[in-house]
Every structure is written in C-alpha cells, then in structure tokens.
Amino acid sequence: MCCNFMSRSGTSTVLAAVLLLAAATAGADSGWYRQDAAIMGTAIHVEVYHEDAALAQRAIAVVLDEMHHIDRVMSPFRPDSELSRVNREAALGPVPVSPELARLIERALQVSELTTGAFDITFASIGYLYDYRDGKRPDAQTVQQALPAIDYHHVHVDQAAATVAFASRGVRIDLGGIAKGYAVEQSALLLRGMGIRHAMISAGGDTRVIGDRHGRPWLVGIRHPRDEHGILTRMPVQDEAVSTSGDYERFFDEDGVRYHHIIDPATGDSARSALSVTILGPDTTMTDALSTSLFVLGPQRGIALIDRLPEYEAVVVDARGGLHYSSGLAPHQP
Ligand code: AMP
Ligand code: MG
Secondary structure, three states: OOOOOEEOOOOOEEOOOEEEEOOOOOOOOOOEEEEEEEEOOEEEEEEEEOOOHHHHHHHHHHHHHHHHHHHHHHOOOOOOOHHHHHHHHOOOOOEEOOHHHHHHHHHHHHHHHHOOOOOOHHHHHHHOOOEOOOOEOOOHHHHHHHHHHOOHHHEEEEOOOOEEEEOOOOOOOOOOOOHHHHHHHHHHHHHHHOOOOEEEEEEOOEEEEEOOEOOEOEEEEEEEOOEEEEEEEEEEEOOEEEEEEEOOOOEEEEOOEEEEOOEOOOOOOEOOOEEEEEEEEOOHHHHHHHHHHHHHHHHHHHHHHHOOOOOOEEEEEEOOOOEEEOHHHHHHOO
16 A cells, blocks of 8 residues: 655645645656655655755655654554553543643544534544444444443543543543644644745645645645545645545445444434535644534534634535535635
C-alpha cells in the first residue's frame, strides 16, 4: 500500500476523499519535494517547498516522525499505546497518560458538547464490534446492551494530574475521528517552525495547506461519493484545513444497507443521513472532528451548526446525493 518515494516531478495529488489539484505548469515544480507513506493506518502525503533541498527533506522527515509518534500514543490497534492502556484500565481508576493525550481527549469532549453528542469518542464501546473488512457487525441485542456505555460523560480527564478515568465498565474510546487531523495540525506547526511557507500535508481525508502553490491557490476538489474519479465541485484554498468524511472509506453492504465506520452514538448503528461531508477552516483538529460530527448530524442540523461557527464552512452530500453548502460558501455553489 505504501509507495514511499521522494520526487521532484509534478503530478496532481489524489487523496482518498479530497482531491487537491496541483496547478501543474512546466517548471513550476522546482523546489517542491513530495513523499507518500502509510502511517496511522492511512495514506500520508506531504509536499513541501523550499529552495534548500536538504531542509525540505528534513521537514518531510519531521512530519513523518510526528505521525509515527501520534500513532504510537493513540493507536487502538497497538496493545502498547497509551490509548489501549486507558481502554484496559480506566474503568478501574485514573490512568496516568501524557499531557498531550489528556489534552486531545479533553478537546474531543469539548466537541461532544458543541455537537450535542454527535461526536463521541465512546462510540468505540460498540464500534469495536464492527469488522468492515470481514463484513461483521453486532446483532441488535448486543447493540442495545452496550448502548449505555456510549456517552462521553463517562470519560473524566484530569488535566493537572494528566489522568483519564471511565465512570463505567464497558466504556471504550477511539480517537479515529480527530487524531489524524491533530497529527496534520501538529505537523503544520512543526513545518512553520522550520521556516516552511508553502506546503501540503494530508492524512487520509484530513489535509492542511500552508501558503499557496506558486502564486496560485491550491484547488480542493470534492470527490463524488459514489464515483471515485468524479468531482462534484472545486474550491480554491490557501492557508486552510480541509477534512472529508465519507461512507465509502470503510464499509460493507448487506441487503442493500451500508454499514460503515461512522457511528451514530444515539443508535450504535452507522449514520445514514449523509454520503460525505467536507469541512474547511483554520484548524485541522477541528475540521476533522467536525466532518465526523456533521456526518452524524446530517445536512440540516449540521449546516445550522457550522453557520454558528464563523471560521468554518461545510459542504454536505445528503443521502440522496444533494449538495448543501454553509452560508459562507454560497459564492462557490455551481
Ligand atoms: P473521519 O473519517 O474523520 O470521519 O473519522 C471516522 C472515524 O471516526 C471512524 O473510523 C471512527 O474511528 C471514528 N468515529 C466513528 N463514529 C464516531 C463518532 N460518532 N464520534 C467520534 N468519532 C467517531
Ligand atoms: Mg473526521
């Protein structure tokens, strides 16, 4: 899956959920360095511009190191991650964690408040029972029994002591709806600290662009949720975070019903009032969490929420394929 390469050749950048279409003119690629990798269970793409080739390559290495670090701390698939330890022990009492993990869990809880529980990292109390690759899902009785464990109020973070505790047994957390955006945002901070003024970092559906691309904005294309080569709409962006959540990322279909990786905390079942959601804004941690949130909230409640957040915009593809834009994107509507 990983194609680990470093090149200076100019190609358009194709992401799973969002297409960032590079303005590929002859000679415009001098000074740009790119690398692909597979980290955090997802496709990573980094593009950096700098006249100093050694600095640009160091910058890319710094980003990949940061992603490996976040994976080691937050992966639910590594038994030795801090997150796995929390899931094993936090129902028994406060578990010491790094201040970084405590802070990100706290931010996730704040998004839960903001979204009236649509975003809820305790979705994992049932989420772990799905296996999208093998087409497995919990039966209705199991879902009903486990449903009370989905409630972010069960999670207690003590920032000063850097501990996490669960108020109830059967609670599990998973940061899959926010950690990739956080990793991209942290990486962008590191790049800026190294003097990088033009770059693009993406982890799966979460992307941040720094600056522009040689005097032109980056072009974000929102892919068609049922045609991986089709583009629904394009928007120019500069110094912006963009996240897309879609029901085509990890799923299986059974009797005409799609079971996919975004879980409605109210039901323990996959959320089905949207096919994809794209969020634009200043902070990739938030665009990531909000794209997952709006997928659960659906177009009406979701757009109403975004219209209360002046720095964020949204494009929602509803269950019938209709497009919904937040008020700030009205000029981009086709
Ligand atoms: P994204 O692609 O950013 O929408 O993230 C999807 C991931 O978010 C899933 O694979 C889960 O790890 C996680 N997730 C699923 N449902 C929820 C939810 N209701 N609240 C928070 N995270 C969720
Ligand atoms: Mg997300």
